[in-house]
Amino acid sequence: EDKVVQSPLSLVVHEGDTVTLNCSYEVTNFRSLLWYKQEKKAPTFLFMLTSSGIEKKSGRLSSILDKKELFSILNITATQTGDSAVYLCAVPAQGGSEKLVFGKGTKLTVNP
Amino acid sequence: NAGVMQNPRHLVRRRGQEARLRCSPVKGHSHVYWYRQLPEEGLKFMVYLQKENIIDESGMPKERFSAEFPKEGPSILRIQQVVRGDSAAYFCASSPRSRSYNSPLHFGNGTRLTVT
Numbered sequence: 001e002d003k004v005v006q007s008p009l010s011l012v013v014h015e016g017d018t019v020t021l022n023c024s025y026e027v028t029n030f031r032s033l034l035w036y037k038q039e040k041k042a043p044t045f046l047f048m049l050t051s052s053g054i055e056k057k058s059g060r061l062s063s064i065l066d067k068k069e070l071f072s073i074l075n076i077t078a079t080q081t082g083d084s085a086v087y088l089c090a091v092p093a094q095g096g097s098e099k100l101v102f103g104k105g106t107k108l109t110v111n112p
Numbered sequence: 113n114a115g116v117m118q119n120p121r122h123l124v125r126r127r128g129q130e131a132r133l134r135c136s137p138v139k140g141h142s143h144v145y146w147y148r149q150l151p152e153e154g155l156k157f158m159v160y161l162q163k164e165n166i167i168d169e170s171g172m173p174k175e176r177f178s179a180e181f182p183k184e185g186p187s188i189l190r191i192q193q194v195v196r197g198d199s200a201a202y203f204c205a206s207s208p209r210s211r212s213y214n215s216p217l218h219f220g221n222g223t224r225l226t227v228t
Contacts, residue, residue, distance in 0.1 A: 004154075034216050041221040042116075042203065043155070048216050088154055098145070098168060100217065102154035 002027040002093050006103035014111050017079050021106045023089030024071040033072050034100070035063055036088040043088055046074070079110045114138070116206050116220035124226045125194045133189040133223045137206030144187040145217060146172075146179060149201045158202075161187060194227045201225075 003026040013019055025033065032050045036043035047056045049065035049072055056063050060079075065072045076083055086105040093099045117136040125131050137144050142163045147155040157171040161181040172179065176194075181187040191198055201224050205217040 042219040045216045045218060090155075093157075098143075098160045099157035099171065100147075100155070102147075102156070104152070104154045 002091065002101045004089055004091055004101050004103035006087075006089050006106050008106060009104065010107040010109070012109045012111065013079055015080060017110075018075065018077045019079060019108060021074040021076075021087050021089075021108070022071060023074070023103060025089075025091050025101075026070065027091045027101065028094035030067060030070075031092050033065055034090045035072070035074050036090065038086045038088055038105070039084075046087075076108075079108075081110050081112055084108055084110045115218060116204055118202075118204050118220035118223050120223060121221065122224050122226070124228060126228055127195055128193050131191040131194050131198070131225055131227075133191075133202050133204075133225070135187040135189070135204030135206075135220060137187065137204075138208075138218070141206035141208050143207045143209065144181050145205045145207075146187075146189050147203045147205070147219075149203060149222075151200075155203060158189070191225075194225070196227050199225055199227045 005024050007022045032048050034048050035046040037046055047063045052065055052067040060077045063074045086107045088102050088105045090100040090102040093101050119134050144161045146158040148158055149155045159172045159179045160168040164183055176192045178190045201222045203219045203222045205219045
């Protein structure tokens with residue numbers, strides 16, 4: 001069965017800290033891995049990763065994929081209180097299915 | 113461009129009542145996906161529809177739950193005879209075509225269903 005495991009489940013840091021969020025996955029016929037940020041409402045898309053070793057970057061956020069070890073990390077540098085959210089990782093299910101399999105998320109709290 | 117619109121934002125139902133959740137996809141999108149999120153959990157896939165057709169309902173409970181996406185109008189997720197365990201946030205997403213994994217899903221703001 002397809003599986004996505006995120007760690008840690010929650011994390012509390014101070015503004016300015018750097019954080020690394022982890023996502024490991026088990027899926028047959030890997031196609032891509034996606035990161036989303038969820039505040040109080042809709043998950044908003046951050047990154048889609050398909051190739052190992054290529055870092056995707058957007059401002060203070062960056063992410064990289066390791067297809068050999070079956071994991072991805074999401075880095076946030078110089079954290080701000082606005083980064084407080086749940087960060088979700090997902091992979092498309094096996095077998096050509098259209099559905100995404102999500103992890104439980106990492107709840108990040110950034111304190112001033 | 114309006115994104116995916118869901119209503120109502122909050123819905124309270126007593127046990128045994130029916131809940132109807134609506135999702136208007138982005139204009140021109142003919143593919144709709146419904147996900148459910150229980151407290152402290154990630155999103156769980158429920159159903160994938162194209163206009164007038166259910167393509168994959170493997171994540172939807174066999175009883176009490178149904179979904180439709182008519183030719184005209186929003187997609188509807190219907191839960192009959194709700195129970196407390198149905199309390200969750202229900203999210204909808206749409207796309208213009210079946211995902212080729214090059215275009216990520218974009219979600220609506222969700223409907224938070226509370227069953228009392």
